[in-house]
Amino acid sequence: MMGHHTRSESLFYYFRLEDHVPEDHLLRLIDKHVDFGFVRDRLKRYYSDTGRPSIDPEMLLRILLIGYLYGITSERRLVDEVRMHLAYRWFTGLDFDQEVPHHSTFSKNRHGRFQEANLFRELFEAIVARCVEVGLVTGKHLSVDGTQVMANAGVKSRVTREAFVETAQVNRTVREYLDELAAQNPTPVAPEPVSQEASDKLMAILPEKLSTTDPDATWSGKNGPAVWAYYDNYLIDNESCIVLGVEATPARFSQEPAAAKLMITTAKARFGLQPESLGADKGYGSAEFIDWLWKEGITPHIPLIDRRKQTQGAFTRDDFTYLPDTNAYRCPAGKLLHYAGLGHQTQQHIYCSTPTQCVPCPEKSKCTSGKARKLGVSWYEAARDRARALVDSPAFVNSLSASSKVEALFSELKQRIRLSRLKLRRMRLVAEQFLLAATAQNLKRMVRFLNNSKPQPAVLSA
16 A cells, blocks of 8 residues: 655654764764864953853854865855754754854954964864874875965956056955055055155066956966966875875965975974975975975985986086086086086076187087087085985885875865865965865864774864
8 A cells, every 4th residue: 555644743843963963974973083172262362251142163163164074165055054954053063943153154253263363274283283193194204286276366357567556446455455565565665656666666566467356366377278376285194195284375386395395394393293205296396495305304206307408419417527626517528617606596506618618619519509608507406416316216106106195185175175266365265265175184084093993082182
């Protein structure tokens, strides 16, 4: 006999959220192993001792984490999801008769207390510290990489710096950017220059093109047609895939080694790690960065771009013999190139011959098209030579293979967390998104590791 269900409503229900969240649910595991109570301690001084009680900041943080754990990028939609989803309500501590905070509450706290207290950075570092404490992270072999993430700014917002300054009268974002630029620069400038001298100083500071929507974004064509973008930089532990460092930077290749230095230095100081090797792609192969890694006791497993052999049949630097006694080089024809000084822009030692030596030389066509041959040797050539010697070693090959794990994390960032395009604008808020995304990625791996290990107390010390 076919059954027929009739919709009806009971006057009373017996219902507990606790009974409807599975034991192996991700949010239950996070709640079991992580204590977010430190949030109140960090934010206590930002609240008044009198007046009406505010919305619990721990609850706001838990709601934000749900968005990054499940790829809910809109805060309006996030509020709706928490309102309807049983596990989300349980994780945030909201009962059925309690209203979910308005979506505007998140924006007010992000621009205010959370930002002032550097809460998201502290949360990220607290999770990493916990991973180190429980033995998930050893920090011996690391990888670093960066990915381009589209900014929340359209192509049509791109204007010249002259037009950008003119819009300061009607655009609050532009005014704030110029005020911040003035505060950071020792030369006094103003959003509305009162003299030609002040105007020239301002123009010298500004890039040639800026976005009136997000002035911190960088015009980049790395992945095809140029767009406004930022770089999200990750430093990871190869064994556990835990993100040890995350930095938001302008979308420029030159920013990657600088971000790597900062993340490694922070990881060593904050978590007591002593890295033994670092794997990265050619973008991190600058001589200065390689030299810095050696000095830090970190073996660079980084393929180097070697331009010495890109001369199409002409003599390369390898064809010249160094004479340490006289600090000179001997060319294949037996002529001497004497030391000429430092090239500060290229970070090289410069050696030069003379026109008298080179013009009548029968080998000149293979050597130089100029009147004399100039040879540049990097200040850090010894460090580069040590790095080149590692290319065929098993450890180097393993590091290159492990560096693909960073790409997997970036894929998760864009596909699952849905951060292929940023929602917020300006560098400080972009950094918040990257920190929360990395925190969500670390939380997933940490709680699953803890769930398969011996029972651990729910502790999170920041």
